[in-house]
Amino acid sequence: MxxxxxxxxxxxxxxxxxxxxxxxxxxxxxxxxxxxxxxxxxxxxxxxxxxxxxxxxxxxxxxxxxxxxxxxxxxxxxxxxxxxxxxxxxxxxxxxxxxxxNPMNWGLAKKWYITMMMSAMTFCITFSSSVFSQATAVTAKVYGVSTEVTTLATSFVVLGFALGPLVFGPLSELYGRPRPLFVGFIISAIFQIPVAVAQNIETILICRFFIGMFGSAAMAIVGGVLVDLWGPAAFVCSRYLKTSAHCYCSAALLVFLKETGNPALRTALDDARPTMQDIFSKYFSRPLKMLVLEPILLLITLYLAITYGILYLFFFAYPISFQEVRGWKHPGVAALPFIGLFIGILAGCMFVVYFTRTRFARKMREAGSVVPEERLPPMIAAAFILPAGLFWFSWTSSPTISWVPQVISGIPTGFGIIVIFLQGLNYLTDIYMMFTNSAFAANTLVRSGFGAAFPLFAAQMFHKLGVRWAGSLLGFLTVAMIPVPMLFYVYGNKIRAMSRFSPKL
Structure with a gap:
């Protein structure tokens, strides 16, 4: 140095x-x-x-x-x-x-160690948000409330995801990665304890909200950490344990996550301590400004929000389809069809890795740089696969049809959701670079709002419309979003040229 x-x-x-x-x-x-x-x-x-x-x-x-x-x-x-x-x-x-x-020049073992720690954090947080959905009916009986009320335990975590990044994303740009990341994750782990011993539903709902809000530090910051480590050609995706796992991750972070630099060393901007007005105008309001001023961020965020909402909606739609319509009374058996979604998500992750390590990396070697729009071909393919999976799920839901096709429909559905999600975030990362955290904060605000809202009307929609037409409605919604990645693949370069936040390299 x-x-x-x-x-x-x-x-x-x-x-x-x-x-x-x-x-x-x-x-x-x-x-x-x-x-x-x-x-x-x-x-x-x-x-x-x-x-x-x-x-x-x-x-x-x-x-x-x-x-x-x-x-x-x-x-x-x-x-x-x-x-x-x-x-x-x-x-x-x-x-x-x-x-x-420079983090990009660190040893491979160190980079993979940090990547796995970041992956463990996001796994704990996202798993905690969705795992409660399987206990919705049981919790309603225990506390004597309706299932609509206990559904809020899932929605409140995702609502916390929406609000937390507006604070943690900009704070990571002001004070670095480790402090806001670690503080938020530890506080989120602490709020798991009251949920485990709660005597009333109000305690559960309030603590679940704070679990999401403080846990969102990982959602807002981890993407920027991986960009610092790997760069665009080797960008590694990490997404998708209850109380014990959360605490284990916290203990591991406390022991192993160390500061990577000398706090005495700084750049000139570190000596320019911002006022509260500077902090609010530049950092806390930047995600909202970007969401309003950046058409790429706005439309990609809307697309990801819809797919994210569908994912959380399926945590309630699957039990309706298999428990109520098909008569699989045992909750554990009725949850087995989620394996199809899991296989699809796993296949989607492998596809993204393969695409990145082959075509994307080859273009990087040949040209020395790759435009962000090269992230979009997998997203375009997934844009067609997702609605196909949704229509497949909907029109094989009749109890007179074997359960096998409907379970298999989860594979294209999960594949489409995860590829759209990962490549959408990768695209935003490549575009906004040093403003990745702010872009992710804006994205998470809208996306988590959809994720919190969709479960609230899932039961009513599937009961009144039936699985066939409720699922088809979601399919038509995703069909309407197909032009989004195609539009940016063709015109993204021109749109980025007008951006105030995308670096002109």
Whole structure:
């Protein structure tokens, strides 16, 4: 790492064009630009990722504007000007693209270790959100309430997923990954305990909400961690235990998750402590601004929200179809058809990995970089497969038809859901790069809102319309979304050129 003292007479920066600075303590690259684009001084390497940023040996090259709302050349706040006047030897930058301190240059074993820890965290949180759905009827009898009320125990966790990332995503950009990630996950684990010993339904519902809200730290931050480690060509997906597993993961994190950098080392922007107004305007409101201003983020988020809602809706639709319609009275037996969904999800993950390691990686080697739209071909294929699976499920639901075809229908359904979900997130990651956490926060807000709402009307819809037409309605909804990935595959490059948040490399 380079660290050099600067003469006090030399100005620390000039206003004008903007260039992001990258952090050295495990933080996401953060730009304080007016147009949020990467400057021309960045050196592109694999996948167009800027591996070397302007050296702090030349302070005049560091030019930025911290007001997102103002155009280039806007004025800085007074506290920023005062903070950067004193530049000391602890101000550092990456020592070239081969710097061993850069997470992308860490050893394979270390990168896989961190990846597995992040995967375990997201597994605990997402499993906790859905596992309660199988206890809905039993819990209703125990506490003397309706099943609609106990359904809220699932919806409230997902509602917490919607709100938490608006805080944890931006906090990870301000204070780095480990602290908000670990604090949120530990608090989420603590709220599992009252659920296990609750004496009333109110305690369960309230604690389930906080489990989701604090647990969403993993949902908001893990994607950015994997981008820091692997880059676009090797981006590893991790998605989808109750109380004990959550606590085990917390203990493992407490022992093994260590800070990756020296807190004394920092960049110039670390000395510019933002005011509360700066924090709110730039970090807490950024996800909502991106959702409104970015058509790619908006439509991809809507598509992912629908598929996410369908996934959570199926946790209640499957018991209706197999327990009530087909008469499989034992809850454990009626849950076995979920194996079809699981096989489809597993196959979808393998397909995404295969696509990334073959066609995507080959294009990366040949051209040196790959446009984000190369993530979309699997998503386009899955856009046709998902509605096919939904119609298949719906029109084989009659008890006069063997249960086998309906169970098998879960394979294309699960395949379509997971491929759309993963490639949609990968596409957003490649587009927004240093703003990945904010994009994920906006995405999670809408997506989790759908995931919380869909289970609430699942029983009424499937009871009144019947499995055949209720499932067909979902199929028609996904058919309407097929043009979304096709549109961005053709016109995505032009749309990205107009973006304020997508780096211009």
């Amino acid at each position: 380079d660290a050099e003292k600067h003469p006090p007479s030399e100005p620390p920066f000039e206003s004008g064009s903007t260039t992001p600075l990258q952090h050295v303590s495990g933080r996401t690259p953060r730009s304080a630009t007016s147009d949020d684009s990467i400057g021309s001084d960045a050196t592109e390497t694999e996948g167009g990722i800027p591996q070397k940023l302007p050296s702090l040996k030349s302070p005049k090259n560091i030019q930025y504007n911290t007001d997102l709302e103002k155009g280039p050349g806007g004025s800085q706040s007074e506290n920023l000007q005062a903070a950067v006047q004193h530049v000391d030897s602890n101000l550092v930058d990456w020592d070239g693209p081969s710097d061993p301190e």
